Amino acid sequence: MSPSKGRPLARGRLLALLGILLCAFSLRSAVASLSPLLDYIAADFTVPTAVIGLIGTAPPVCFAIFGLATPLLVRRLGIERVTVIALAAIAIGLVLRGFFAGGSVSLLLTTALIFAGVGMGNILVPPLVKKYFTDRIGLMLTLYTTAMAFSTFVPPLVAVPVADAAGWRVSLGLWGVFAIAGAVPWIMMLMTGRTSSVESPVTSLPEPVEGREASIDDPVTLSTGPIAVAPSSARLFGRLMRLPLAWSLAVVFSTSSIMAYVSFAWLPTIVVDVAGVSAAEAGLLLSLFAVMGLPASLLVPVLVVRFQATRGLYAVGAATGLLGIAGLLFWANPVTIWLWVGLFGIVGVMFPLALVLISIRSRTPESAVALSSFVQSTGYVIAAAFPVLIGVLHEATESWTVPLLVMAAVLVIATPFGYIAGRRRTVEDEWERRHGRW
Known part of the structure; x- marks a missing residue:
């Protein structure tokens, strides 16, 4: 089905649209908001070079680990519940890292918690798109990747000005607001039972038409992050x-x-x-x-x-x-x-x-x-x-x-x-x- 033949994007699924885009925004803001503030943090406590390197290593390590674990959680709890768990981990980690980290070890541990949530979120968003927007895969791919791109360059842009105005702890912790906001639509859908009103996702690729490759307009989930990798x-x-x-x-x-x-x-x-x-x-x-x-x-x-x-x-x-x-x-x-x-x-x-x-x-x-x-x-x-x-x-x-x-x-x-x-x-x-x- 071509996206042009689908129903209006937000009709009956506005909460899912908001939940997906806010979740996508949270996946990169947590990664990009820390390094511009290392000098500010170092003024309060020492951050060894090895810890900085480990913080840089945490995202791919967490993505690899939770790429294997998240599909198991989804099968037991359902994709919307695991999405709430992932966003809660991101939000809690951001708040703890921003307002309670008192040394390099706690900075590293809270960052690991954040990236555990990000690792799950990376896996969850493409199946969510497939479940709620099967008729709009191409458009949602563009919206999703654009949200991720914005969340990559906005945090470094504002991190230092906010730190100058309100301190580095506020600058780090404020991004938790977006993760909390991203969880709200999924919680509302779970409470109202609206998650069962759409067909389950079919993670599939179409049979290729001879003479051409798959099109972005074909009803498939073009990957925009780690998907179920088991x-x-x-x-x-x-x-x-x-x-x-x-x-x-x-x-x-x-x-x-x-x-x-x-x-x-x-x-x-x-x-x-x-x-x-x-x-x-x-x-x-x-x-x-x-x-x-x-x-x-x-x-x-x-x-x-x-x-x-x-x-x-x-x-x-x-x-x-x-x-x-x-x-x-x-x-x-x-x-x-x-x-x-x-x-x-x-x-x-x-x-x-x-x-x-x-x-x-x-x-x-x-x-x-x-x-x-x-x-x-x-x-x-x-x-x-x-x-x-x-x-x-x-x-x-x-x-x-x-x-x-x-x-x-x-x-x-x-x-x-x-x-x-x-x-x-x-x-x-x-x-x-x-x-x-x-």
Whole structure:
């Protein structure tokens, strides 16, 4: 069903629409609101470099763990109840981190609680979209990814001004309001019994029409975050481990995650050190890095699905990322730093690119779930090591040169995998070419 043939977006499901968008906003604001304030926090208590690295590592680790645990909770409690639990964990963690963290250990533990909720929320939103908006998948994909993009660049934009006006604790804790607001629609729906008025989600991909790939307008859930990643079949999961296409998708996904989570953890510190900007400007620069992903979230699904622009998009992301890193290394000053961070931010094109490819590189629902499991769990495991690694390298060398060169090396090494991921075939096609019947 094309979205144009569906009923009006909010008719009979306004609460679900608000709940999904507020939940999506909460998934990134918790990640992006901390690093601009580390200097403020350090004025109250010491935050060792190792702790900063662990905080940067927490998101992918939690995403990998709760990617496996959340489907089990959903089967026992229902998707709306687990959504409320996830948002409650985010809200409680944000309030505790903002107003009660008294040292680096409590800062780390409350951050882990936040990312546990975020990890669940990442998994829950796409099935919620599928359940309540089967006739509007394309439109909801755009709204959802746009909400996530806004929640990535708004917190760094306002973090320092709010900290200057009201203190860093208020600046950190205020984002809990959005998580609480996101839980209210789902609580209201549970109390009124409106969650059973729609058909259960059918997590499926359409059978491909010969001569074309799946369209963004097809009634499928195009992934916009980690989806239920428990593999539906150990046999399929094992087969994917033998396919270059599956590994290439995993590398592209991990590259996107590495660039994002290293930047959330370290970019404000990097730009202060290499360009001599203030803490407030560092927060704005992190916001600039994040906002560069907004056009990508809107355009990439269309460019990939309708125009098969995978290789071109990957090349643009890798090239601009390398150019931005080169600028940070050799030509950074308070004026040019805005150009280099903006160019580096275009690497964010890889995130929606990888997620859309997961959706269109499989034929059947079973293989789609297995492919998502393999790509996302592998990608997050790889990415989890890098925020800590970058911090260790910086502390060992007392410079950002080696850490930035490592980031550049990641982009270069991943480039052949980006080329392979651009092959217009499914994992079933690749298996059958190599081994016979899927």
